[in-house]
Amino acid sequence: MKPFTNRSKAVTKTAMTFMERIYLPAILGGMFITFKHIFKKKATVRWPDEERPRSEVYRGKHVLKRDDKGAERCTACGLCAVACPAEAITMVSAERNKGEENLYREEKYASVYEINMLRCIFCGLCEEACPKEAIFLTQELMPSFYDRQDFIYGKDKLVESMDNRIDVSKRQESNVVTHKYNDN
């Protein structure tokens, strides 16, 4: 068989020569290799002082998007909860009252929207399932807590603020983006 790398070596079962049997040349060779590694570039990234660069479509903490007028896009259709393989998403839907048009885009909205981050596997199937471009995963990392209850993220933590919007355009396919802008 043709070897895949130039490092492969044929194994022989011949008796060892004297030089091999005294074992010391091999040890010295090994020690030379380890010594060389002292001067090599270190692979360590000193997190949290420095951060490893993350991909633009890194699947981190979720965000519930608002539209350009500041209304929540989510209509509590429940497709994300259905798509979720870890069953991490729960929601309670509610009807939009008069005068709340600037808060919610459609007549139905999620009054409670919770993601259990301990169950979430950050697969991104929720953002794939969402027909309203409402839920996205972000580049932000999930922090850790001492209390299990702290891992259940409600709308207070998930919905983006208008002052500090999160750019998700890299996560949307081009036809989706054009569709969205036509929609608005």
Add this chain to the structure above:
Amino acid sequence: MSTLLIIKIGLIIVIFSITLVVAMYSTYMERKVAAVMQDRIGPDRAGPWGILQPLADGGKMFFKEDFIPNKSEKWLFILGPGIAMFTACMTGAVIPWGGTLSLFGETFTLQIADIDIGILYIMGFVSIGVYGIMIGGWASNNKYSLYGAVRASSQMISYELAMGLAILAVVMTTGSLSLKDIVESQSGGQWNVFYQPLAFLLFIVCAFAECNRAPFDLAECETELIGGYHTEYSSMKLGFYLFAEYINMFISAAVISVLFFGGYNFPFMNDLGLSANAITLIGVGVFFAKITFFIFFFMWVRWTIPRFRYDQLMHLGWKKLIPLAIINLMITGAWLTFKDDFMAIFNTMF
């Protein structure tokens, strides 16, 4: 006489604290050496470059639960780490750390006890050290610990033989068992490693085995015996075992330097025209540099070579090292006895 007593007590305290500090920082050095050899950085969080890491580790050890298994032999369980630590600390007493120092009109040597069987004393204490491991492993009432203890004891006994024979060659050329005499005989660059290279090789291999260091760390291999003899130990008892191992490494490095690398001697020490005190102090520094190098060497080998299999270990000890040591001894003896005849033959030939 009382000044001598005060000086000796001061020396004991200083050497004891140096031993502990060196052992402490050996743990740090071990982690750093391991890290750089594996392209990592190693501990760097506690203090600048992580130099407070040993203190943090020690503090952690103290605050751990001190657990004694229900079915263990309680007193022996406590005695084990005590013996290990005690024997490790005792060996430092006969090492000549430096030459003579003249202070306040008194002349004293930087050695706690220049007993004339110094090297035998060290061998004796190293042998007792195995009791710490054996008692600890047996008292734990755990099969892994017992395995570790059995392995440790048979390994120590096997390698002590070759080690003793290797030392014997040095003792024969020097004509003395006193470590002070052995060091003094090597002054002027006449290091024993040039005269007894085979003995040096045998000794350093056996020193690895005696210290339970990789590649001979079968007594405490994490992967096979989940820690070996200290499986059941926790808190500072475990700390004592680990600490004793690093002290042993320090003392081994010191003994290697003394026996083969001239101890506190350094080249051209008598040609620099310095005062005796300055030479002594530089000598102490040189001695510690040699020790540091050998501690590094211990670590270097540990992170290079994988562990021996147990039968390979016994094979190496009994079938390779001991015959080689005996041959070395015979050659040395023949040379010492028939030196003049050899030289005469040599001179007639050329």
